[in-house]
Amino acid sequence: MSLREGDPAEIGGYPLEARLGSGGMGTVFLARTSSGRPVAIKLIHPQFAADDEFRIRFRQEVAAARRVSGAFTAAVVDAAPEAEQPWMATTYIQGHTLSRLIATKGPLGGAELRRLAIGLAEALRDIHRVGVVHRDLKPSNVVLSPEGPRVIDFGISRAVDQQTLTMTGRVIGTPPFMSPEQLQAPRDVGPRSDVFSLGTLLAYAATGHGPFDAESPYIVAYQVVHGEPSLEDVPVALRTVVESCLAKEPDGRPSADELLVLLRDLPADLGQTDAGGVGAGHTRDMITQHHFATPATPAPTAPTTTPAGPDTGSADTPIGGRRRRRWRRRWRPVLAVAVAVAAVGGGVAALTTGGFGGNSGGDQGNSPAAPSAALPAGFKPWHETVPGGREDIPDELRCVARGDALFCGGGGVVATRIRARDGSRVWTAKSPGVPVNGMYLVGATDDTVLGYRIAARRAPQGPPSEVVAIDANNGRELWSVPSGAQSTAVTGRTQDAIVVGSDVVTVDASNSRLEARNAHSGRVTWKSPFPAGKQCAPVLVGPQLVAMCATDAEVRALAVRRPALYPVDRATGALGRPIAVNGPAVPMGIANGRLVLLQVHMGGTDLARYNRVARVDPASRKVTYSPLGKTYAGTPGMADGTVYVSGQTGLVTALDPATGRKKWSRQTGVEGASGPVAGADALYFSSATGRVVALSPHDGKPLWTTDPQADGLTGELGASPRVTLAGRAVIVAAAKNTLFAFDAQKPPKSG
Known part of the structure; x- marks a missing residue:
């Protein structure tokens, strides 16, 4: 339908080509972005x-x-x-x-x-x-x-x-x-x-x-x-x-x-x-x-x-033993518990490596492999699927490595222990309910694994979600505690609990305070109420625990405009003086002793999201902002002091967090990738299909690319990194609870 007399020639800089229709609220037009991509614009x-x-x-x-x-x-x-x-x-x-x-x-x-x-x-x-x-x-x-x-x-x-x-x-x-x-x-x-x-x-x-x-x-x-x-x-x-x-x-x-x-x-x-x-x-x-x-x-x-x-979970460990209410008799026989997690909006995972005195950032458990890193003893490439709470609807996992032990969770699995050398399962603890977007493994200490348990929707008793501690050796449940669920609105990531040394810090079920417990015993070490009128999420930056908070009104409106960062005393839970940040912003990692956040841009073309980088100096409490050269779309990540954005079409861009300038940009064949994970002179990015690309951190030159390993959606944004390194072994999580591993020096041949 052609434009009519009185219709605008452009809206928001988008030239209009045709009228698609009109209704009680507004008129819809066909327009084009500057790159020629067609878009539909509704004008109220x-x-x-x-x-x-x-x-x-x-x-x-x-x-x-x-x-x-x-x-x-x-x-x-x-x-x-x-x-x-x-x-x-x-x-x-x-x-x-x-x-x-x-x-x-x-x-x-x-x-x-x-x-x-x-x-x-x-x-x-x-x-x-x-x-x-x-x-x-x-x-x-x-x-x-x-x-x-x-x-x-x-x-x-x-x-x-x-x-x-x-x-x-x-x-x-x-x-x-x-x-x-x-x-x-x-x-x-x-x-x-x-x-x-x-x-x-x-x-x-x-x-x-x-x-x-x-x-x-x-x-x-x-x-x-x-x-x-x-x-x-x-x-x-x-x-x-x-x-x-x-x-x-x-x-x-x-x-x-x-x-x-x-x-x-x-x-x-x-x-x-x-x-x-x-x-x-x-x-x-x-x-x-x-x-x-x-x-x-x-x-x-x-x-x-x-x-x-x-x-x-292999030795499957039932978690919780909840009973469900009886549902309508005519369809209850064909329905058990549906478990499926979309890796959409998972955001950036907890920041654990490095500290305010170094250069780091990334996913907990995705620790870099040193140049001399060796393979786990007896290692051979493997490919396994971990049964979830509902085995016909598995989804994605996230993992951390501790020596030869690989601990993974998500997709209906509270946690599972897998031998990194051959992929065999030691034990599995399942979750009865439907997990939340991007809610995977909390983390692991030397003797304890922590994951999320989501209650069956119609469970007559018990909290809807819990943090569960499991003995790393035998898969036995040690303790559980109800968990809040507001971190996504505040930080842009789904992580309401983090491992801090030998403790785990959680958000209580009422979203009113942070609580620290010994990871193995569950003994409470401190409780710290949120500031009045605010809701918070825990963020770990090296040795520094931070509470990132937003007002109740902003959380309800899904519009966090000015988050505040409160340093948290790890021994007592006491909150320090807040540092205000122009928001919304996503914590990324640290560079040169400063906390780095990417600021979310709520406009722009082509699903653009990030347009500035913010750096917080904890000593001077000063926040410095640097505009990016353009507004970038995709999934952000950070490694070795550099910020990366992985676009939905496979474009990876490296950004200097100190200046906001682009270091390099490289088009890859891995669409919708998450990462990076830093290895021995390589950065790994992977999609839900299990396709992996290794790039040189110096200039983004592709080192190798693997073929897909599973059917999965590659259009999601904000997914946490899917690659885990166990020495020189690259372990990749993909859709359908698929895990596979190979030698970083001998990747599977593509094609």
């Missing part, structure tokens, strides 16, 4: 732009939308919520909407319908894990791209609802695809509301009509709240799953993770199954390929977000 109508309450909500939604990976959605490219007319730019997705496809070609069936269902469940899983509730999942908000279904139009519908409710008390939405709670209490909907909407959408895709269709929207709304769904034409195998999604009460529905388990258990062609919905030929694809034979057509995209509540 002036009457909403003049409303202060809407601006606040829109600002919060833009901030939250940036946390969604974009793997199954249209990622935010740029936004200006403070502009005279607020606008948001997202990646442009080509393809028909589901509503258009059904209207032109009729209902879907067989493998095509199953692929759609799994793709949408994967999308909801990733959306909900970053605290977002879509609230308007319907056929016109699903685009069938060549890579699979993409969910669009986040949050703007929520802004419309809230604004309209404030003014008139009317509920705005699409009744055939709304949940009962949306119609009855729209301010209080949670992730299970999206699951209900997905159930209606799948019924529509399978039959061409909604399960509550009626002559008028009023009757439809009544049927949604009180009536039984019409599912006679839905394939029997899929029908039981859809029925579970359409439970009237949110607690009676599966979560997105659990729904994914149910869908993957269906036969590939949705053939005949028994009434319980369990069929032969289970397929449990971690990454599902989607192929829709539809021509590419423009589709408006404008995601925004709404905060949501969290989802609440």
Whole structure:
């Protein structure tokens, strides 16, 4: 659709090419970045732009939308919520909407319908894990791209609802695809509301009509709240799953993770199954390929977000022994605990190597290998998979090495001990629930391993997440303590506990204080309340423990603008005088005795995120800021006093933290890599597929690259490093709880 008279020629520096559509909130335009990349820009109508309450909500939604990976959605490219007319730019997705496809070609069936269902469940899983509730999942908000279904139009519908409710008390939405709670209490909907909407959408895709269709929207709304769904034409195998999604009460529905388990258990062609919905030929694809034979057509995209509540071993060691409540009898037999962690938004891991007097930074346990480092005794290359809490949905692990012992956790595993020489498992302790984004292993001391245990969602008792201490020798649980979960909002990384010498420092369950315990005995050594009105996360910089804090309001709004750094006395927990930092900022490591942070830029093109580097001098309490030469997108890391950003397309850039200047930039074939991990004159970067590249730290020259080892998503940002070094052995974590190891001097041949 061409531009109309009165349409702007450009928005935010993006030249407009076409009008994609217009709705009650705004108009969507097709535009281009300076590099020629197409983007969709939604420009908010002036009457909403003049409303202060809407601006606040829109600002919060833009901030939250940036946390969604974009793997199954249209990622935010740029936004200006403070502009005279607020606008948001997202990646442009080509393809028909589901509503258009059904209207032109009729209902879907067989493998095509199953692929759609799994793709949408994967999308909801990733959306909900970053605290977002879509609230308007319907056929016109699903685009069938060549890579699979993409969910669009986040949050703007929520802004419309809230604004309209404030003014008139009317509920705005699409009744055939709304949940009962949306119609009855729209301010209080949670992730299970999206699951209900997905159930209606799948019924529509399978039959061409909604399960509550009626002559008028009023009757439809009544049927949604009180009536039984019409599912006679839905394939029997899929029908039981859809029925579970359409439970009237949110607690009676599966979560997105659990729904994914149910869908993957269906036969590939949705053939005949028994009434319980369990069929032969289970397929449990971690990454599902989607192929829709539809021509590419423009589709408006404008995601925004709404905060949501969290989802609440070989010798396998059962952890916890929790009982789950009984779920609806019709689908409980096909559902156990769904365990899957997306390595999205994991952020930078705890900083443990070096100190204020040296040059270091990186992931705990990823310690550099000296030039003379040897292989573990008896080492031979190996490739293993560690069973998780739900073995058909494993995900990623992170590891630390202690001599020949390798300790790993994540993806449904509290911790596992593996022999670095051959990959054999000594013990494994599993987690019953669905882990949080990027929440992997806490760390290890000489005799204790510490990991996270996530409770089964419907566990009748106990905290939703705990830090668990395990005897490093035999895998026996030593103690556990409830854990808070606000570090991501404050520091940009998911790590609510860190190992400090022989102690572990945690955030208490109420997010009100730091607590230190002896890692092995669990004996409390000190408790330190957060400063009034603030929430904090622990950060370790060499020998210095720091509490990084933000105000309650900033944490709630997902908009940390001025974090404060409090030095913490490791012996008593006493907090020192705060040092304010212009934020948001992500702690990276140390260089020349100063703490280095990357500042997050909330605008820019091509998913740009970092535009300045901040250095904190603990002696003078002075903070120095240096602008980067450009705004960099990707996953940050630090090693040997240099900051690195790994782009989604494989571009690795080395930055001087003292000046912000680029040292070098190198295009690699490893997309979505995390790192670096410093070895003997090499830097290692690796993606979720297990593909590894070794670069020279001097100029970025590629030394070697390996082939992928697992099917995994490579579009995530902020993942912690996946490589661990045990002497000269390179141990790599990949998707599906895959671990493999090889000699750094004899890497696997590529091709």
